[in-house]
Amino acid sequence: MTQAFRIENGGLINREKKISFKFNNKSYFGYEGDTLASALIANGVHLVGRSFKYHRPRGFFGAGVDEPYAVVQLYRNGETEPNIKATEQELFEGLEAKSVNCWPNVNFDIGAINNFLKIFLPAGFYYKTFMWPKSFWYKIYEPFIRKAAGLGVASTKHDNERYEHKYEYCDLLIAGSGPSGLAGAYAAAKNGARVILAEDKPRFGGSLLTSDVNIGNQSGKDWAEGIIAELKTMPNVVVKNRSQIFGYYDHNMLVMSEKVSDHLPATKKYHPNKRLWYIRAKEVLISSGSIERPIVFGNNDTPGVMLSSAAKEYLKVYGVLVGRKPLVFTNNDSGYETAIEFKKHGVDPVVLDTRKNPVSEIIDEAKNLGINIKNSYVVVAAQGYKKVKSADIASISEDKKQLGEIENLQCDCICVSGFWTPTIHLASQSGNKTKFKDEIDAFVPGVSKQNETSLGAANGVFTLDETLKTSFKAGSELSKKLTEKDNEIAIPNVVEKKSSQHDKFWCVPLPKGKNYKRFLDFQNDVAVSDVEIALREGYRSIEHVKRYTTLGMATDQGKTSNLNGLQLVSEIENKVVPAVGHTTFRPPYTPVSIGAIVGREVGKHSKPTRKSPMHEWHEKNNAVFVDAGVWLRPRYYKKGNENLFEASKREAKNVRTNVGVCDVTTLGKIDVKGPDAAELLNRVYTNAWLKLPVGKARYGVMLREDGIVMDDGTTTRISENHYHMTTTTAQAANVLSHLEYYLQLVWPELNVNVVSTTEQWAGAAIAGPKSRDLLQKLFPNSDVSNEGLPFMGYIEGDLFGVKARIFRISFSGELAYEVNVESDYGNFMWEKIIKVGEEFNIQPYGTEALSTLRIEMGHVAGSELDGRTIPYDNALEGLVSKKKDFIGKRSLQRSAFTAEDRQRIVGVVPLDKQTSIPEGSHLVKDDKAQLPNPKLGHISASCWSVEYNNPFSLAILKDGKNMIGQKLFAMSPLKNKVIPVEIVSSHYVDPKGERVRS
Amino acid sequence: MLYINCPHCGMRSQNEFSYGGDASVKRPQLNKEISDKDWDDFVYNRKSLRGKHLELWQHISGCRQWIKVERDTATHEIFRTFKADEEVA
Numbered sequence A: 001m002t003q004a005f006r007i008e009n010g011g012l013i014n015r016e017k018k019i020s021f022k023f024n025n026k027s028y029f030g031y032e033g034d035t036l037a038s039a040l041i042a043n044g045v046h047l048v049g050r051s052f053k054y055h056r057p058r059g060f061f062g063a064g065v066d067e068p069y070a071v072v073q074l075y076r077n078g079e080t081e082p083n084i085k086a087t088e089q090e091l092f093e094g095l096e097a098k099s100v101n102c103w104p105n106v107n108f109d110i111g112a113i114n115n116f117l118k119i120f121l122p123a124g125f126y127y128k129t130f131m132w133p134k135s136f137w138y139k140i141y142e143p144f145i146r147k148a149a150g151l152g153v154a155s156t157k158h159d160n161e162r163y164e165h166k167y168e169y170c171d172l173l174i175a176g177s178g179p180s181g182l183a184g185a186y187a188a189a190k191n192g193a194r195v196i197l198a199e200d201k202p203r204f205g206g207s208l209l210t211s212d213v214n215i216g217n218q219s220g221k222d223w224a225e226g227i228i229a230e231l232k233t234m235p236n237v238v239v240k241n242r243s244q245i246f247g248y249y250d251h252n253m254l255v256m257s258e259k260v261s262d263h264l265p266a267t268k269k270y271h272p273n274k275r276l277w278y279i280r281a282k283e284v285l286i287s288s289g290s291i292e293r294p295i296v297f298g299n300n301d302t303p304g305v306m307l308s309s310a311a312k313e314y315l316k317v318y319g320v321l322v323g324r325k326p327l328v329f330t331n332n333d334s335g336y337e338t339a340i341e342f343k344k345h346g347v348d349p350v351v352l353d354t355r356k357n358p359v360s361e362i363i364d365e366a367k368n369l370g371i372n373i374k375n376s377y378v379v380v381a382a383q384g385y386k387k388v389k390s391a392d393i394a395s396i397s398e399d400k401k402q403l404g405e406i407e408n409l410q411c412d413c414i415c416v417s418g419f420w421t422p423t424i425h426l427a428s429q430s431g432n433k434t435k436f437k438d439e440i441d442a443f444v445p446g447v448s449k450q451n452e453t454s455l456g457a458a459n460g461v462f463t464l465d466e467t468l469k470t471s472f473k474a475g476s477e478l479s480k481k482l483t484e485k486d487n488e489i490a491i492p493n494v495v496e497k498k499s500s501q502h503d504k505f506w507c508v509p510l511p512k513g514k515n516y517k518r519f520l521d522f523q524n525d526v527a528v529s530d531v532e533i534a535l536r537e538g539y540r541s542i543e544h545v546k547r548y549t550t551l552g553m554a555t556d557q558g559k560t561s562n563l564n565g566l567q568l569v570s571e572i573e574n575k576v577v578p579a580v581g582h583t584t585f586r587p588p589y590t591p592v593s594i595g596a597i598v599g600r601e602v603g604k605h606s607k608p609t610r611k612s613p614m615h616e617w618h619e620k621n622n623a624v625f626v627d628a629g630v631w632l633r634p635r636y637y638k639k640g641n642e643n644l645f646e647a648s649k650r651e652a653k654n655v656r657t658n659v660g661v662c663d664v665t666t667l668g669k670i671d672v673k674g675p676d677a678a679e680l681l682n683r684v685y686t687n688a689w690l691k692l693p694v695g696k697a698r699y700g701v702m703l704r705e706d707g708i709v710m711d712d713g714t715t716t717r718i719s720e721n722h723y724h725m726t727t728t729t730a731q732a733a734n735v736l737s738h739l740e741y742y743l744q745l746v747w748p749e750l751n752v753n754v755v756s757t758t759e760q761w762a763g764a765a766i767a768g769p770k771s772r773d774l775l776q777k778l779f780p781n782s783d784v785s786n787e788g789l790p791f792m793g794y795i796e797g798d799l800f801g802v803k804a805r806i807f808r809i810s811f812s813g814e815l816a817y818e819v820n821v822e823s824d825y826g827n828f829m830w831e832k833i834i835k836v837g838e839e840f841n842i843q844p845y846g847t848e849a850l851s852t853l854r855i856e857m858g859h860v861a862g863s864e865l866d867g868r869t870i871p872y873d874n875a876l877e878g879l880v881s882k883k884k885d886f887i888g889k890r891s892l893q894r895s896a897f898t899a900e901d902r903q904r905i906v907g908v909v910p911l912d913k914q915t916s917i918p919e920g921s922h923l924v925k926d927d928k929a930q931l932p933n934p935k936l937g938h939i940s941a942s943c944w945s946v947e948y949n950n951p952f953s954l955a956i957l958k959d960g961k962n963m964i965g966q967k968l969f970a971m972s973p974l975k976n977k978v979i980p981v982e983i984v985s986s987h988y989v990d991p992k993g994e995r996v997r998s
Numbered sequence B: 001m002l003y004i005n006c007p008h009c010g011m012r013s014q015n016e017f018s019y020g021g022d023a024s025v026k027r028p029q030l031n032k033e034i035s036d037k038d039w040d041d042f043v044y045n046r047k048s049l050r051g052k053h054l055e056l057w058q059h060i061s062g063c064r065q066w067i068k069v070e071r072d073t074a075t076h077e078i079f080r081t082f083k084a085d086e087e088v089a
């Protein structure tokens, strides 16, 4: 088997290892070290897709990250990934890829009809065409745009790949392993600096892999290999290939995406697919090189038209000819380097040079090889639809305005070189004020804002000699500052051929009577005429022109198109390019998969899971768990075939009649200690705290400064200067920060310390009429009578040898206690309670029963304390002290908070005593009123009252105080329910609170 | 991601901290009459400055201390950091 476009020898691929792959369902083979692009070109495949707007045939334009055309859908190991650049994707056994943007297939594409209707799709076509009539939007325009705009299809399956994040610190981070990156890294490494060298391609060396130069009596490529080999042996150096630094953020934080497995048929076990590195670097060397820019001419998007540097790379790295009858179209010496490579491999190129009489060593070499060179010549238009067949060429006048006679030249590819554009993305992202460098018609980094230095081609330096000198120097001096070591390095001798001045020519004029499309942006089909329209219509700012025409957008972000776009605007506007300015460079430099950005924080790993010490017992006893913040709490304990409703009803009923036990470990706990602890509590809570005796608990409500309820809970005075505060599960962290804020910043004179003890204590709430009897059996030596341990009392006890804290507090409204032991004894405590409780028919209850019990008692919790309510709204105004000041008190005087018809908590019962009211339902006066129906309040919590055996809800209702007895409607459009209801007191059960004191 | 010099712990990444707003705001004294306007200014009204700004951060995943950070809100440059009780001159 031979490949039509693979040369016999040469290239850096491994010809010993054949790799088979499929493209558009057809089988091909390539070699280890190929990209999908090089393997396809070797097989003579040049048609790989359709363009975005006009669906014109698309081939390959580049050989790397700048590729605007060859974007494919990749299939690998049962997964699919969109928007993969064929020029970046390494070949692996079994690779499958498909074209995108074409239907029914790449050779016959119905969307190409747009090409003939292109008069309807000019600049701003989204904005103009799809506006009217409005009713067309959903049915016709949107689906059309979606289909047309989709470059690929994202998988809807769960992604089984693993992605990692890594944090790293270094002295010098070096972006790019071309000559400047290698020199900078080597010099810094020799000075003992911690160095990370990142290369986005699989092979290190950058331009040295393809250029014909010598460094210190070796070829550039051999020199690069030697440096990399030495760097790899140094303990202070990390060398990474397949790793793209894509973002430069604040304070010298850079982010790099490492492709760990993309080049393999499947990800190895325990390996990630990609690894995202967050790197904090003291200094950054940007050696990101440059990207060749095209010259604009007619039909310059035809497959077979590509960058001359790409043609050279395919030949030198992959041993692949992009054509056998190449035409090189150049305005500088780089085109000659490509032509010379063709000639050396027995292929005769024709060179069209826009310059009249350039003289240089490179051109001399081309002449000596007998290459056909035409000076002052241009390509007017490419001919051929799915592949270049010939080129219309012509001479051009010295002022570059007049074309000579059109001639037709047979060729099968056109390699274009319009000189080089430094890759300034990272520098610009860092805040560097870029400047325009006239000699190279491009922007280069200017004044640094962060600690970064651009080197070599990225800095507009295009000779190897100067690049190496400046890069060795930069690496050495920057590292010397950090390590205070200075190991001098001999800078090697460089042999390179000198270039002549390039020609500033970038766009071929249209010949008379022809209206060829001349594309600026190949990915988005933005032609010269589109930018002309945008400017004619009044768009001036380059940012507006970009968005109106889509120039420089999509996955390649205009890497090959931006500067020519600026040239065009500057010409029409009669401004110099720097006056037009460039659009903002934003991260990422190249697309990064969402999976890599998310990392390991997916599914169950998106947040930590916290479990109480009794978790295993709950699991063994058929608990069904619910997420409560980051905690897992038993929602109910399933018996037989019970569902949630039946189980929670049984559990709640058992609390009301016998005794139940509930795991309350998750409650936030804060130790408050110090001589001024009472004073702090007195300022933080709305009620009075100065006179709470030792051994007593008190319920408290705390506000934010704006008067809104922040949290509630009980706090117990354990000893003279020691209080045990509890918070809701959800607010535990915020309350601690809140206390620390006031202690550290507002009242530093208070001698108090606070610390979270949530994890130090396991808690069990024992509730129900038989709870005291149970408690007595658990603590036979303690006096737990109503006198010995009255409501809101606190004692310490001995639970079969384990020290326990016993609080007589109640969340369920029943006679109840809470027992705390050190976490390690949590399970011991729990098992004892269950065992001893057997004779009292104890049953564990979950959060669902707990909610039922608290709702029918009218106790407020998270869903009422929703960041919008004040104490009055929750019927907690009795706890608001009139005498003392506290956090947020002044805000309670605001007129809205004191309004007569202020919202307030009420109870809600359906008139039919059957229909449960969905939480979140709105309360309205008239269910038939015209929309928007004025909302009077909302249902905050719903349950099935076990006391009355009918549904019961709590609601926050406008003028709730005067609404008791009123009939309203609860409406839930989401659940499609309209329920006639009656408003009742929120204290539905035991309104006088006698049970807790019994 | 910002790199913040905690006066207690040293240079730490922003994701260890939580933001606490304008550090120049002084809470009115307790038990003191205050006009509606002054109270509103304390609770709600902030300048949202462009440029140098003294702000509060808490090192929540570190020493849990509230600190003051002098930062340029436009460029993110951090000039100085202070302990909670340190005078800012």
Ligand SMILES: [Zn+2]
Pocket (backbone or CB within 6 Å): B006, B007, B008, B009, B010, B059, B062, B063, B064, B065
């Ligand atoms: Zn700290």
